[in-house]
Amino acid sequence: MTIFNEKIDRLKTSSVKWELTKEIFGEADLWPMWVADMDFKPPQAVIDAIKNRVDHGVFGYTFVPPSAAGALVDWLLKRHQWKVNPSWLLYCSGVVQAISAAIQSFTEEGDRVLLQSPVYTPFFEMIKKNNRIVVNSPLTLVNEKYEIDFASFEESLQQGCKLFLLCSPHNPSGRVWTRDELLKIGELCLKYNCLILSDEIHSDIIYKDFKHIPIASLSSDLSERVITLMAPSKTFNLAGLQASAAMIKNEGLRNQFHETLSRQGVFSLNTFGMIGMEAAYKEGEAWLKELIDYLQENKEFVLNFLKEHLPEISCVKSEGTYLLWLDCRKLNVTDDELRQLLIEKGKLALEPGTKYGPGGEGFVRMNIACPREDVKEGLARLKRALE
Numbered sequence: 068m069t070i071f072n073e074k075i076d077r078l079k080t081s082s083v084k085w086e087l088t089k090e091i092f093g094e095a096d097l098w099p100m101w102v103a104d105m106d107f108k109p110p111q112a113v114i115d116a117i118k119n120r121v122d123h124g125v126f127g128y129t130f131v132p133p134s135a136a137g138a139l140v141d142w143l144l145k146r147h148q149w150k151v152n153p154s155w156l157l158y159c160s161g162v163v164q165a166i167s168a169a170i171q172s173f174t175e176e177g178d179r180v181l182l183q184s185p186v187y188t189p190f191f192e193m194i195k196k197n198n199r200i201v202v203n204s205p206l207t208l209v210n211e212k213y214e215i216d217f218a219s220f221e222e223s224l225q226q227g228c229k230l231f232l233l234c235s236p237h238n239p240s241g242r243v244w245t246r247d248e249l250l251k252i253g254e255l256c257l258k259y260n261c262l263i264l265s266d267e268i269h270s271d272i273i274y275k276d277f278k279h280i281p282i283a284s285l286s287s288d289l290s291e292r293v294i295t296l297m298a299p300s301k302t303f304n305l306a307g308l309q310a311s312a313a314m315i316k317n318e319g320l321r322n323q324f325h326e327t328l329s330r331q332g333v334f335s336l337n338t339f340g341m342i343g344m345e346a347a348y349k350e351g352e353a354w355l356k357e358l359i360d361y362l363q364e365n366k367e368f369v370l371n372f373l374k375e376h377l378p379e380i381s382c383v384k385s386e387g388t389y390l391l392w393l394d395c396r397k398l399n400v401t402d403d404e405l406r407q408l409l410i411e412k413g414k415l416a417l418e419p420g421t422k423y424g425p426g427g428e429g430f431v432r433m434n435i436a437c438p439r440e441d442v443k444e445g446l447a448r449l450k451r452a453l454e
C-alpha cells in the first residue's frame with residue numbers, strides 16, 4: 068500500500084491550508100484544496116535528518132555546508148541534466164523573497180517588469196510592492212492548453228522591460244514549457260536585453276511524457292542572462308522549512324543579488340531548512356517517483372469524475388505540478404457566484420482564478436496533493452456546490 072493514502076491530521080499544527088480558511092475565505096472548516104502544499108509527510112530520510120539534529124540540541128548560528136550545495140548541484144545534473152557550479156548558488160528563505168530581491172537587484176523604481184497572466188499572485192504583488200510597473204503579455208488558451216503569443220510577448224519587450232518573470236513550469240495551469248518555447252523566449256529576451264528570472268519551484272513534479280528544461284541550460288548566452296530559482300519546498304513538501312536557492316552564473320549579476328540579500332540582512336538558511344534540503348536532494352528520489360505516480364492517479368481520478376458528473380467543467384491540460392486549473396466558464400455564473408456556491412453550498416476552499424490576474428476569470432485552481440479519499444471528498448463537495 069502506498070504511504071500517500073495515509074490521512075494525517077494537520078489541525079493544531081498552525082497549518083495555513085487547514086486552519087486559515089476563516090481568515091482567507093470567510094468561513095472556518097472548509098475542505099481545503101487551495102494553498103500549494105501537500106498533506107503528505109516528506110521522505111523518511113528528511114524526518115530522520117531533522118530528528119538527529121534536534122537530538123543534538125544546540126541551535127546556534129549555522130552556515131550552509133558544501134554538502135548541501137553538493138546535494139542540490141547533483142540533483143540538478145541528474146534530474147534536469149543541468150551542470151551548475153556550487154559557486155553560482157545563493158540562498159534565500161523563500162522563493163517569493165528571492166523574487167523580490169531579484170526585482171530590487173536588477174531593476175529600478177518605475178522600471179517595467181514583464182509577466183504572463185494568469186500567473187502566481189506574488190509575481191504581481193512583488194512587482195507592485197517594489198514600485199515597479201507590471202507589463203502583462205497574457206497567455207492564450209488554445210484547445211485547453213496555454214500557449215505564448217510571441218507577437219504580444221515581443222511587443223511587451225519593446226516597451227523596455229528590464230526583467231521577465233517566467234513561471235516554469237507554470238502555476239496555475241501545470242504547463243511545462245517546451246525547448247522550442249523556451250528558446251524563443253530566450254531569443255527575444257536577449258534581443259531586447261531583458262533579464263529572465265525563471266521561477267522553477269515546480270520543476271520536479273512533471274508527468275509522464277513531459278520534461279522540464281531549465282531555461283538557463285539552453286545556451287551559454289542564456290546562462291549569463293538568467294536567474295533561476297529552485298527549492299525543495301514543493302517537491303518534498305517542506306514549505307514550512309523555508310529554504311530556497313538562486314542559481315546565477317554571471318558573476319556581476321550574482322554580486323548584485325548578493326548585495327541585495329546582504330542589505331536585507333540575509334546571511335544563511337534556517338538550520339532545519341538546510342538539513343531538510345540536503346537530505347531530500349540526496350535521498351528523496353525514490354519517494355518522489357512514487358509521489359508523481361500517485362499524483363498522476365489523483366489527476367486521472369479528477370478528470371474521470373468531472374467527465375462523468377460535471378461535464379461543464381473542463382481541466383486545462385496538466386503536464387506537471389499538483390495543481391489543476393479548472394475551466395468553469397460554461398457554468399455561466401459570475402466569479403462571485405461561483406465563490407459563494409463553493410464556500411456556502413460545497414464548504415470547499417479552491418483558489419479563485421481571479422487571483423491570478425487577467426484571464427483567470429471563470430477558473431478555479433484545485434490542489435490534488437492529498438490522499439485519494441480526500442480528493443474524493445473534495446469532488447463530492449464540488450458536485451454538491453454546483454447541483
Ligand SMILES: Cc1ncc(COP(=O)(O)O)c(C=O)c1O
Binds near residue numbers: 103234
Ligand atoms: C511559482 C511559485 N513560486 C513560488 C512559490 C512560493 O515559494 P516560497 O514558499 O518558497 O516563497 C510558489 C508557491 O506556491 C509558487 O507556486
